[in-house]
Amino acid sequence: MRRYWKYARPYLSAFIIGPVLMIVEVIGEVVMPLLLKNIIDKGISEGRGIGYIIMMGITMIVTALIMMAGGVGGAYFAIKASTGFANDLRKDMFRQIQKFSFKNIDQYNTGSLITRLTNDITQIQNMLQMLLRMALRSPGMLIGALIAAFALNSNLALTILFVIPFLSAGIYIILKIGFPRFTLMQKKLDALNTVTQENLTNIRVIKSFVRESFEEEKFKKANTGLKNSALSAMNVVIFTIPVMTIAMNFTTLAVVWFGGNQVIAGTMTAGYLTAFVNYVFQILISLVMVSMIILNGSRTLASVRRVNEVLCTEIDLTDENASQKDLTVQHGKVEFRGVHYKYYKNNEKWVLEDINLVINPGETVGIIGSTGSGKSxxxxxxxxxxxxxxxxxxxxxxxxKEYSLKNLRNGVGIVLQKNVLFSGTIMENLRWGNEDAPEEEVYRFAEYAQAHGFIS
Structure with missing residues (x-):
């Protein structure tokens, strides 16, 4: 959690104000049944008259308006804090991916990184927003309603305590089954994004070789996999509400039964019973909210773990130990001395083995070899x-290794085998290496690349 403190710090005021305003709403929730009790017991039963009832009614309206202000304000600050948190986290994660070497990138597929940058961080944002709105509201309403219920009638309140352990056990079982399924669902989403990205990137190849049917089947398989994993996870989640509803109905039935007998016996007033039933609903609703926080939290934990994997990935290629970071490439002499390289370090066979080569400034050298021989x-x-x-x-x-990566790569021009255009105009793409380049320079280099004829 220490890692995430840096994202919360800029929005600390929103993180504090939001929950405080939600507590205002909780206080109103606890006070409302007492005001209703007074209307029934004092205004009607004791006959204090219409004036007392109107006064209590106005008090309830004012309380409701204060609750609304607290709820709206709490929601506003929760959205502000969670959105800012997610924005900063996404920027840091994107910055981390930009630092990845090709080897680091090979550890993940493109679809997985896209899912982690978008869906997983959005899941964290939604969970954070839920926490800020409910983390204090739900326990606060639970504790406040329990205290009020015991204060009204401690014997009747014991019926509520009886159902809580059974409810907690049911929620625990649901979470234990659901958590692994949420993790699998995110992996299936990775797979679907990867298939989609590959298909759209290589659409010309697919059409050229008339492989639409094959790609449609591959997409169908990935899409069905996501559907099945989502249904598997949600089939567990859907049990949450029925379990809560059964608990609420049985508890309400028990309270009305025992409380009604006390009203008939004259040991409890109708106003007390009405207030008590309201508190029962508040207690059980708060338990539902707590269970939803825990349930969504289990899904969010899967997303947090996936985001952490990217943020904690050790960058294997850096310039931290470079001894000449200010040095720039001046002449362009290139030399390979006994170079060996292989992509998978456990393999016995080298991709490049004992390469010794000197290319002097101004020389043009062609490297010829079969596909996969290691030219690129x-x-x-x-x-x-x-x-x-x-x-x-x-x-x-x-x-x-002694250059800074920026100076080295600024001094080495490379045209990769596969090149893409970024979104934007052709001029913006040509200026991609230097966005401040004047038009005359852009035209000149376009002519050098023999591109001026077909883009002008």
């Missing part, structure tokens, strides 16, 4: 998209 891998070692497992890669006679 060799080039990607120069700007440190990967790091050599053995040997050294040098630029201008300096080990690439």
């Amino acid at each position: 891998t060799l080039v990607q070692l120069i700007p440190r998209l990967y790091d050599a497992d053995q040997g050294e890669v040098l630029v201008d006679d300096v080990n690439v």
Whole structure:
């Protein structure tokens, strides 16, 4: 939880004010049945007259307006705090992904990272909002209503305590079964996002090879997997409300039965019984809210764990130990000295083995080989998209690990095998490396790349 304190600190006032305002609403909830009791017992039974009833009615209206102000204010600050928290968390997570090396990225698929940045953080945001609105309101209403119920009639209040252990046991069983299913549901959502992303990215290839039917079947399989896992999780959740309803009905029935007998016997007034029934409903509703917090919390824990996986991923390629961070690439000499590299470190076979090569400034060198022979891998070692497992890669006679990543990659121009256009205009894409570049420079470099003819 210490990790998340930095996201809560900027919105600390909202985190405090929101729950405080919800407590105002709770106080109103506890006071309302007492005012109703006074109307029945004193205004009607004791015959204090219409003036007393009107006075109590006005008091109830004022109390309701104060409760409404507290509820609306609490909701506003809860939304403000949770939205800001999620916004900052999402920015940090995106920043962390931007630091990933290719090796780090290979640990996750694209769909999974998208789900974690969007769905998982949204789940955390919704849970946080629920906590700020209900975490104090539900226990507060439960405690306040219990105290008031015992104050009115301690013997009758024991019927409420009798049902709470059974209700708690039912909620515990539901949560124990539901938690693993929520984790599986998030994984299935990952799989669906991955299939969708791959399909949309490679739509031209799919159409060229007439593989629409195959892709539709693959999507159907992923979509059905998500549907089944969601139904499996929700089939557990749907038992929550029936369990609560049965508990509420049995408790209300017991209270009305025993309380009604006391009213008939003259040991309890109708106003007391009416107030007591209201408190029973408040207690059971607060238990429902607590159970919903716990249930949603179990789903949120799965999301928190997935977000933590990304935030805690150790970046294996950094420039923290670089000895010449201010150094920039000046001439462009490239040298490989006894370079070895393999993607999977447990494999016996090297992708690149004992590469020794010197490319002097101004030279043009073509590297020829079959698919998968390591041509692209060799080039990607120069700007440190990967790091050599053995040997050294040098630029201008300096080990690439001694440069800052920014200066090294600014000094090495690389055109990858697969390139994409970002959203925006062609001009914005051409300026992507330097958004302040003047138009004349953009046109000049477009001509160098032989692109000016088809984009002008």
